[in-house]
Amino acid sequence: MSSTDKKADFSDVTSKVDTTAEVVPKADFSDVTAKVDSSAEIVGEQQYTVQKGDNLSKIAKNTLGDANAWKQIFEANRDVLDDPDKIFPGQSLKIPARQG
Template identity: 80%
Template sequence: MSSTDKKADFSGVTGTVTSTEQVVEKADFSGVTSTVTSTEEIVGEQQYTVQSGDNLSKIAKNLLGDGNAWKRIFDANRDVLDDPDKIRPGQTLKIPARQG
């Protein structure tokens, strides 16, 4: 380069960078609390699938601790049972909460 070549003059150039990111206020969750309540604790009802060899007295003894509670299981399942002596393997029965 010779001394007669002019160099580009950038002394008056300024630059600005702007972002397209929007500034959004963040949600304040500091006062939020949560509670989980299990319906099983409140209702105490569970379900049982009838196995081969089961009868309502056996199910009542195993799940409710009293074979005589079979009538409570029968009453809770009147929508699917017509006769307490006619339960079938594979049926799902509602078992009421233990009384205690």
């Protein structure tokens, strides 16, 4: 740049932003309550803590008397189990009531 070149002068440039968006107050959920009613009876359901070496068939045999009942245990615990082959020591599982 030579000394005769003029530098751009932006000193008098101003900016203004107009918006049509509404300013919405944050939602207030402080008075929200929840209640769950169920007509299902949980009779005979128990909790079982997985031990080292356990699998669902072994747990089913020991708790329900039928190794094939592992599917019932898996279905009762779908909230914590994605795979019937992946259970871990220390996990707490729901054991459903024996099927008549």
